[in-house]
Amino acid sequence: MKQILTGWLIDGTGKKAIKNAVIESKKGFVTSIKQYSKLNQIDLDLSSCTVIPGLVDAHVHMAMSGSLDTDFRKAQLELSSDTAKNLITANAKELLNYGVAAVRDGGDKYGFVERYLNDKVVSNRDSSSGISSPDILTPGMAWHAKGRYGGLIGRCPADSQSLGNAIKTAKGAKHVKIVNSGINSLVEFGKQTSPQFDFDELKTAIVVAKEMGLQVMVHANGEEPVKQSIEAGADSIEHGFFMGSDNLKRMADTGTIWVPTACTMKAYCESLDQQSNEADVAKRIWDEQLSLISKARQAGTNLAIGTDSGSMGVFHGKSIYIEIMAFIIAGFSIEEAISCSVKNGRDLCPGVNTGPLEKNAPLTFSAYDGSPEELSGMLQNCQNGLKALKEFYIFGQKII
Ligand SMILES: [Zn+2]
CATH class of the missing domain: 2.30.40.10 (Urease, subunit C, domain 1)
Structure with missing residues (x-):
C-alpha cells in the first residue's frame, strides 16, 4: 500500500x-x-x-472479563494458567475488533498477563503468523499496602520490605502499578480513604522505578491520596474520583496524565438493580466525574482514555467508545478526545505500534x-x- x-x-x-x-x-x-x-x-x-x-486504552485488565455473572467474576480470580491464557487471547482479539492497537494493563493477581506475553515472544519467534493482539504493556502484579485494597490485582511488599525494595525485585514489568487509596464507595457518595503509603516511601519507590526505566501508574481516589501521588512523581493518576480541582491544576503543572476511567460508573449504572442505592450513587459519581473531566480540559490537564475493562460490565474493546463518549459529553471535540487516547496514551506506552x-x-x-x-x-x-x-x-x- x-x-x-x-x-x-x-x-x-x-x-x-x-x-x-x-x-x-x-x-x-x-x-x-x-x-x-x-x-x-x-x-x-x-x-x-x-x-x-489505532486507539490506545491506557487502563485495562487483560486477565479479567467484564462479565456481569457474579459466579464467573469470582471464579476468574482463581483461574488456571491455561484458562487465563485463553481468556487473555479472547480479550486481545476483542480489542482488535474495536480498533484498539495498544493497551496498558493495570495488573492481575497472579501475573498471568506477564507470563502470557513471555510465552508469546517465544512462540512467535519462528512464526510468520499475522498480528493477533494489540500491543500489551503490563506491570505484572500491582503493589498495594498490607491489609488495604488491591489483592484482586496484585500483592503487597513482604514484611519489613519497603515498596521501593519490592519494586526492585520485579523483573519483566513494562511499568509499575501502585495502589494508593481505597476503591470508590457505591454505598456512600464521595467517601474518601487515606493514602496506602506514606509520602517518603511512595516517593522513594517512584524514584526506584524511574531508575529502572519504568513509568509509574498510581491508582488514587480522593484529595489526599491523589495530591500525595502527584507530588511523589507518578506518571499517571488512575481513576481520581473526588480528587478536587486543586489536583487538576497540580497535574497540569507537573505534566502528570489523568486517566479518569469514567465508563466504570456508567457500567454500574446500567448493570446494578435500578432501584438500588448503589445504582443511584453510581449515577451521581458518573455525573461528578464528567464535570471533573470538563474542568480538567479547562485547567489544561493532560488526560488519557482508559476504561478499566475487566471490571464489572466494562467489556474489552467496546468500552473505549463509551469513555470517548464521556469526554465528548464533557466538552472535548472528537479530535481532542482521540488525541487523549492516541497521543497521551502513547506517551504512557512508549514504543507501541500506534500514535x-x-x-x-x-x-x-x-x-x-x-x-x-x-x-x-x-x-x-x-x-x-x-x-x-x-x-x-x-x-x-x-x-x-
Ligand atoms: Zn484497574
Whole structure:
C-alpha cells in the first residue's frame, strides 16, 4: 500500500480533521501526509470515511472479563494458567475488533498477563503468523499496602520490605502499578480513604522505578491520596474520583496524565438493580466525574482514555467508545478526545505500534463510515460505532 485517500483525517494530534488528506506510506510507516490532488495515484480509497489512528486504552485488565455473572467474576480470580491464557487471547482479539492497537494493563493477581506475553515472544519467534493482539504493556502484579485494597490485582511488599525494595525485585514489568487509596464507595457518595503509603516511601519507590526505566501508574481516589501521588512523581493518576480541582491544576503543572476511567460508573449504572442505592450513587459519581473531566480540559490537564475493562460490565474493546463518549459529553471535540487516547496514551506506552499519524509514525489506523460529526454521534452508541468501523490496519497490515 502506498497512497491512501481519506474523506477526513483525524491525525491524533488534537488538530481539527483535515478533509481529503492523502497518507503516503512505505513498509508500514507514514512517509508524508498531504492534501489530495488529481495527480495522486490512489491505492486505497477511503474517501467516504473518517480515518483515525489505532486507539490506545491506557487502563485495562487483560486477565479479567467484564462479565456481569457474579459466579464467573469470582471464579476468574482463581483461574488456571491455561484458562487465563485463553481468556487473555479472547480479550486481545476483542480489542482488535474495536480498533484498539495498544493497551496498558493495570495488573492481575497472579501475573498471568506477564507470563502470557513471555510465552508469546517465544512462540512467535519462528512464526510468520499475522498480528493477533494489540500491543500489551503490563506491570505484572500491582503493589498495594498490607491489609488495604488491591489483592484482586496484585500483592503487597513482604514484611519489613519497603515498596521501593519490592519494586526492585520485579523483573519483566513494562511499568509499575501502585495502589494508593481505597476503591470508590457505591454505598456512600464521595467517601474518601487515606493514602496506602506514606509520602517518603511512595516517593522513594517512584524514584526506584524511574531508575529502572519504568513509568509509574498510581491508582488514587480522593484529595489526599491523589495530591500525595502527584507530588511523589507518578506518571499517571488512575481513576481520581473526588480528587478536587486543586489536583487538576497540580497535574497540569507537573505534566502528570489523568486517566479518569469514567465508563466504570456508567457500567454500574446500567448493570446494578435500578432501584438500588448503589445504582443511584453510581449515577451521581458518573455525573461528578464528567464535570471533573470538563474542568480538567479547562485547567489544561493532560488526560488519557482508559476504561478499566475487566471490571464489572466494562467489556474489552467496546468500552473505549463509551469513555470517548464521556469526554465528548464533557466538552472535548472528537479530535481532542482521540488525541487523549492516541497521543497521551502513547506517551504512557512508549514504543507501541500506534500514535498520531504523522511522518515516520506507524501506519496504524482505522476507517469509519461518514464524517467526523457522524462519527462523533455514532461513537456515542458503541454498537453503531462498531458497525461504522470499516477497516483497521496495524503497521499497514490489514486486521479488519
Ligand atoms: Zn484497574
